[in-house]
Amino acid sequence: MTETKDLTALSVNAIRFLAIDAVEKAKSGHPGMPMAMAPLAYLLFREAMRHNPQDPTWPNRDRFVLSAGHGSMLLYATLHLTGYDLPLEELKRFRQWGSKTPGHPEYGYTPGVEVTTGPLGQGISTAVGMALAERKLAAEFNRPGYEVVDHYTYVLASDGDLMEGVSGEASSLAGHWKLSKLIVFWDDNRISIDGSTDLAFSEDVLARYRAYGWQTLRVEDANDLAALRHALHLAQLDERPSLIAVRSHIGFGSPKQDSHKAHGEPLGPEAVEATRRNLGWPYAPFEVPEEVYRHMDMRKKGRAWQEAWERVLEAYAREYPDLHAELLRRLKGDLPSLPEEPPVFEKPVATRAASGKALDAIAPGMPELLGGSADLTPSNNTQAQGMQDFTPENPTGRYLHFGVREHGMGAILNGLNLHGGYRAYGGTFLVFSDYMRPAIRLAALMGTPTVFVFTHDTIALGEDGPTHQPVEHLMSLRAMPGLWVIRPADAYETFYAWQVALKRKEGPTALILTRQAVPLLTPEKARGLLRGGYVLEDAERPEGVIVATGSEVHLALKAKALLAEKGRRVRVVSLPSFELFEAQPEAYRKEVLPLGLPTLAVEAGATLGWERYAHKVVGLDRFGASAPYPEVYEKLGFTPERVAEALEDLL
Numbered sequence: 001m002t003e004t005k006d007l008t009a010l011s012v013n014a015i016r017f018l019a020i021d022a023v024e025k026a027k028s029g030h031p032g033m034p035m036a037m038a039p040l041a042y043l044l045f046r047e048a049m050r051h052n053p054q055d056p057t058w059p060n061r062d063r064f065v066l067s068a069g070h071g072s073m074l075l076y077a078t079l080h081l082t083g084y085d086l087p088l089e090e091l092k093r094f095r096q097w098g099s100k101t102p103g104h105p106e107y108g109y110t111p112g113v114e115v116t117t118g119p120l121g122q123g124i125s126t127a128v129g130m131a132l133a134e135r136k137l138a139a140e141f142n143r144p145g146y147e148v149v150d151h152y153t154y155v156l157a158s159d160g161d162l163m164e165g166v167s168g169e170a171s172s173l174a175g176h177w178k179l180s181k182l183i184v185f186w187d188d189n190r191i192s193i194d195g196s197t198d199l200a201f202s203e204d205v206l207a208r209y210r211a212y213g214w215q216t217l218r219v220e221d222a223n224d225l226a227a228l229r230h231a232l233h234l235a236q237l238d239e240r241p242s243l244i245a246v247r248s249h250i251g252f253g254s255p256k257q258d259s260h261k262a263h264g265e266p267l268g269p270e271a272v273e274a275t276r277r278n279l280g281w282p283y284a285p286f287e288v289p290e291e292v293y294r295h296m297d298m299r300k301k302g303r304a305w306q307e308a309w310e311r312v313l314e315a316y317a318r319e320y321p322d323l324h325a326e327l328l329r330r331l332k333g334d335l336p337s338l339p340e341e342p343p344v345f346e347k348p349v350a351t352r353a354a355s356g357k358a359l360d361a362i363a364p365g366m367p368e369l370l371g372g373s374a375d376l377t378p379s380n381n382t383q384a385q386g387m388q389d390f391t392p393e394n395p396t397g398r399y400l401h402f403g404v405r406e407h408g409m410g411a412i413l414n415g416l417n418l419h420g421g422y423r424a425y426g427g428t429f430l431v432f433s434d435y436m437r438p439a440i441r442l443a444a445l446m447g448t449p450t451v452f453v454f455t456h457d458t459i460a461l462g463e464d465g466p467t468h469q470p471v472e473h474l475m476s477l478r479a480m481p482g483l484w485v486i487r488p489a490d491a492y493e494t495f496y497a498w499q500v501a502l503k504r505k506e507g508p509t510a511l512i513l514t515r516q517a518v519p520l521l522t523p524e525k526a527r528g529l530l531r532g533g534y535v536l537e538d539a540e541r542p543e544g545v546i547v548a549t550g551s552e553v554h555l556a557l558k559a560k561a562l563l564a565e566k567g568r569r570v571r572v573v574s575l576p577s578f579e580l581f582e583a584q585p586e587a588y589r590k591e592v593l594p595l596g597l598p599t600l601a602v603e604a605g606a607t608l609g610w611e612r613y614a615h616k617v618v619g620l621d622r623f624g625a626s627a628p629y630p631e632v633y634e635k636l637g638f639t640p641e642r643v644a645e646a647l648e649d650l651l
Contacts, residue, residue: 007295008225011046012038013281014081014292016253019073020275021285022094022101024266029095029103032250032262033071035275036222037156037187040246041078043228044154045298052302053083056111059331059420060309062151063114063130067123067167068158068187069104070264076101079112081288081296086111088286107418107446115418116446119438121164124184125408126442127155128170129415129424131182131241136370137421139395141327146316148309148327152236155184159197162186162205166438169408174241175213178392182241183232187222189250195260206245215242222248253279330368330421333505338362341523342495348517351550352455354491355513356381358498363387363398366502370416371425371451372400374409379515380427380455406432410439413450417443423502425451429461430470430512433477443508444482450508451501456515457487457550458604459636465626474549474605477510484579487512489536489553490519492526493576500530500580516629518551521574532580533592539569544651545593546643547573547613548602556602558640563647570647571597575613598650602643604633618646 015038023029034041045051049062066075073094080086086100093099100110104118114130117123131153138149161167174182186205190197206216215238217231228246235242251262254275267275276282283289317324329336339361345354363369363384370390373382383399390397402409409426416424433440433454443450459469477485486501486509488494494513501509521536528534536553537560546556553574560570573592575581581589593599593613601607601614610617618637625632633639 007291008042010289011081011292011296012042013279014288014296015041015074015077016279017276017281017283018077018080018091018286018288020267020272022073022076022091024269024272025092025285026095027266029073029266030070030264031073031267032191032256033068033158033187033189034074034077035252035254035262036189036248036250037071037074037246039223039225040156040185040228041074043225043232045078045082046296047229048232049154050151050305051298052306053079053112053299054303055306056084058306060149060151063127063153063419065115065123065127065130065153065155066105066117067120067127067155067161069117069123072101072103072105075105075113076110079110081293083297083299083302084112092286115415116442119442120158120160121166122411122438122442124155124157124161124167125170125411125439126415126418127153127182127184128174128179128408129412130419131174131179132177132412133416133419133422134181135177135179135395136390141323143316143320143323146312146319148313148316152181152183155182156187157184158187159189159192159201163201166407166411169405170411171209171214172212173402173405173408173412175209177390178213178239179241180239183235184241184243186243186245187248188245189248191250191258191260191263193260193263206243209243213240215240217242217244219244219246222246223252326367327421333420335503336366338366338499338502342492345491345520348519349491350514350517351488351491351494352379352381352513352515354494355453355498355511356384357491358495359384361495362498362502366423368422369425369502370398370400370422371427371453372402372409373427374402374406374432375404376428376455377401379429380453382425382427382453400426402426406435407439410436410443410450410452414439414443414446414448417448417450418446423449423451425453427453427455429456429468430454430473431456431468433473433510440477440483440508440510441480444480447482447507449505452508452510453513454510455513457512458514459620459624459632460514460516460551460604460629461624462629462632463626466623469624470605471620471623472606474512474603475609478578478609482507484509484577485512486510486529486577486580487550488529488576489550489574490521490526492521492523493529493574496527496529497576500577512550514551516551519554528574529576531584531588532577532582533573533575535571535592536574537572539564539571541569542571542597543569544647545571545573545597545599546602546647547575547593547599549575550603552602552604552638555638555640555643559643559647562640562644568648568651578612598647600643600647600650604638616646616650618643
C-alpha cells in the first residue's frame with residue numbers, strides 16, 4: 001500500500017513537472033492549472049476512465065474534454081505518461097511550429113485530444129453533444145446483455161468556462177435532457193487573469209447548476225484522491241449530469257500559488273527551483289523515473305478493455321446482424337445511398353421550404369441524420385416528416401428542440417458529429433449566426449461536418465426590419481477558412497446543396513435560405529450547383545456577365561431579358577458557393593467567368609469580397625428597413641432595371 005501511495009504521489013508530481021518544464025522551455029504557457037489539477041488527471045486516466053492509448057479512436061472509450069484548454073500541458077503530460085503516441089520530444093516542443101503539442105489542444109493533431117478547446121465555454125458545451133450522442137446510440141443499439149455503447153464523457157472546466165454564456169446554454173439543455181453520463185469537474189481555484197474571481201464572479205455556481213437539473217458535489221481539496229474518488233462514484237450513480245466543484249490552488253507548491261501570476265506565464269527559474277524543493281522533486285527538467293512510466297502505462301489495460309468490448313460486439317453481431325452492420329456503418333461515417341433526384345416542385349417556393357422537402361426525402365434513408373432548431377422550427381423547416389422529438393423519455397427521437405440557444409446549439413451539434421454515429425444539423429435565422437459564430441469557427445478549425453441551416457437570408461425579411469435583416473453575414477461567413485457557404489437560387493439548387501453538405505466529411509457547411517418564394521429553375525440546370533457555379537443562361541458571343549446568388553439570380557435573369565430587348569448579349573451565372581466553385585479546375589472557372597468579359601455581381605448583401613469575380617456590384621453596404629419586402633427591395637435598388645443599367649454602364 002505504501003509503495004502504491006508513493007507511486008501515486010510520484011506520478012502526480014511527474015504530471016506537474018512535465019507541465020512546468022514544458023512551459024518553462026517554451027517561455028510561454030499556463031503552468032498553474034496543471035499543477036493544481038494533476039491529481040484529477042491521474043485519477044481519471046489511471047483509474048477511472050476506460051481508454052486505449054494504442055487506439056485513441058476506439059468507439060466505446062470514455063471521452064475526456066479539457067474545456068480549460070489553456071492548461072493543455074496537463075493533458076499532454078498525462079497522455080504521454082499513460083502510453084499515447086506523444087513522445088517526450090513533443091513535450092519539449094510545446095507551442096512550437098509543427099509540434100503535436102500546440103498551445104491549446106487541437107483535434108486531429110494530438111492522439112487523445114477529443115475536441116479543440118481554448119475558447120472558454122466551448123469544451124463543456126461540445127461535451128454535451130458527445131454525451132447526447134452516447135445516450136442516443138445506446139438507446140438505438142443496446143440490447144439486453146449487449147451494452148455495445150456504454151461510456152462516460154468527463155470534462156475539466158475552469159471558472160472562465162462557467163462564466164461564458166455558452167456553457168449556461170448547453171448545461172441547461174444537458175440537465176433538461178438528463179444526460180447522466182456527463183460528469184464535469186470544476187477547477188474552483190478562484191483565480192482568473194485579472195486576479196481573484198471575486199472581481200466579477202460571486203454567484204452560487206452550484207445552486208445555478210442544481211436549478212439546471214444537475215447533481216452538484218463538492219471536493220474541498222484537489223489533492224484528496226479519496227474524496228475525488230467518492231465524488232466520482234456518486235456522480236456515476238446519479239440519473240442527472242453531475243458538476244463536481246474541486247477546490248484547488250493554482251500553481252500548487254510554487255511561490256506563486258494562489259496568484260494570477262501562475263496562470264498565463266512561466267514560473268521562472270527561481271520559482272521552478274523552489275517548487276522542486278517544496279514538492280520534493282529532485283529530477284532534472286523532463287526527467288521522469290522509470291517506475292512512474294511503468295505505473296502510468298495504460299496500454300495493456302486499454303487493450304484488454306477494447307478486446308473485451310470487441311468480444312461482446314462479435315456476439316452481438318451473431319445475435320443482431322442487421323443492427324451490428326448499421327452500427328459499424330455509422331461509426332465509420334459511411335453514408336447510405338442518398339436520393340439522387342430531387343422532389344418535384346410545381347410552383348415558386350421559398351428555399352427554406354424546399355430545404356424542408358429535401359429533408360423529407362433524405363431523412364427516411366439516413367437514420368443517423370438528426371437535427372433541430374433554436375426555437376424556429378416552423379420558420380427554418382428543419383423537422384422532417386416523421387422525425388420524432390428527442391426527449392429523456394424518447395431518446396431515439398431524432399429532432400432536437402434547442403430553445404433560444406443558438407450558441408449552445410452550435411457547440412452541441414459539433415459534439416454530436418465529433419462523437420461519431422450521427423450527422424447533425426441545426427437551424428436559425430442568418431442574422432443570428434453571429435450568436436453561434438465561435439462554434440461555427442471551431443467546426444471549421446476541427447474539420448467537423450456540421451450543417452448550419454440559416455434561413456431568412458436578406459432584407460427580404462421585410463417588416464421585421466434591420467435588426468433581423470442580414471447584410472454583412474454572407475461575406476463574413478465566406479471569410480472563414482474551412483467553411484463552405486451555399487446560397488441556392490431555387491428549390492432544386494437547394495436539394496443539391498443538401499447533397500453537397502451531407503457528402504462533405506472534411507468540414508462544415510452553411511446553407512443560406514430564403515424566407516420568400518422564388519421562381520423555379522429546371523432540375524437539369526440546377527444540378528450545376530454541384531460545381532459551385534455554372535452558366536445558367538447564355539448568349540451567343542456574350543459581351544457581359546451577370547453573376548448572382550440566391551434570390552438575386554432571378555433579378556439577373558429579368559435584367560438579361562431587358563438587355564436582350566436592346567440587343568445586348570448577356571450571360572447569367574449562378575454562383576451559389578464560392579468555396580465549391582474554387583474547388584473546381586481553373587479551366588472550368590475561367591470558362592464560366594471569362595477574365596476578359598465585363599462582369600456585374602448582384603447580391604443583397606455586403607459588396608466586400610465580390611471583387612474576386614466582378615468589376616462592379618449591385619449590393620448593400622447599409623442596413624435594411626422595416627417595410628413589406630418588395631418595397632424594401634425596390635427602395636434599396638434591387639430591381640431588374642437597376643441591374644440592367646449597372647451592366648450597361650460596364651459595357
